Amino acid sequence: CTLISASNVNQPKGNFDGPTRVSMLDANDQLRSPEEYANLILAYKDGAPLRLKDVAEIVDGAENERLAAWANRNQAVLLNIQRQPGANVIDVVDRIKALLPGITDNLPAGLDVVVLTDRTQTIRASVTDVQHELLIAIVLVVLVTFLFLRRFSATIIPSIAVPLSLVGTFGVMYLAGFSINNLTLMALTIATGF
Missing domain, CATH: 3.30.2090.10 (Multidrug efflux transporter AcrB TolC docking domain; DN and DC subdomains)
Structure with missing residues (x-):
């Protein structure tokens, strides 16, 4: 051998x-x-x-005759790309999608590259949903403050303090190397509501 x-x-x-x-x-x-x-x-x-x-x-x-790959009823070579621990999934997928046109241009005729699954679509939708919930939480905090205190001047304080606190939190998270993901956004949403 x-x-x-x-x-x-x-x-x-x-x-x-x-x-x-x-x-x-x-x-x-x-x-x-x-x-x-x-x-x-x-x-x-x-x-x-x-x-x-x-x-x-x-x-x-083939070394293993019992192993084959099919995609859309055609024989295929499947390539599964996984992120490294700590890497940003969305960033990895965006960079791969940017490289795909150059790769497909160099393939022989008759070969095609097709993305079968992309987890980032659901991740992006989930992050967008949590961002909307965060905005709704901020609006509700300001509205509840106004309803109970019934003073416009007292309502200005949370309407400025809450977004400013969130910006400060994102700044500290960036400096500490934390990523913005569903868990951190949901924690901020819950903290904003209290």
Whole structure:
């Protein structure tokens, strides 16, 4: 197995660095067909080479025949992209979507890139809902203050203090490295209501 790995080096010979794109030289020593594998010399016995085809059956096929991917009734290669811990999911997806047109332009004809699932749509909708709830909580705090105190001057204080407190909280969260997510927004919404 070590001989096969050593004879099948999958590394580019170099690259061309341009101002906007790097092109790899694909002249590597990778074995690409069953015939190339079949002629690998494993050892010599009595001066004659012992080839891989003499001791093994070489087949060009999937390693696991029970594993296949289908998308929209077509054979497919599925690529699942997951964020690293601490990374912003929405930022990762936006950056990938920005890179996709350049990737699809370099694919051979007949190949297509399709996004099957995108969790950020529900995340964005959820964050938007919590933001609306936060605004409603601020308005309700101001209205309740006005209804109970019945003085416009007393109502101005929470109408300025609550948004200013939220801005200060977001500033401290940014400096501390906390992300704005559903949990933090919901906590701020609950805190605003009290």
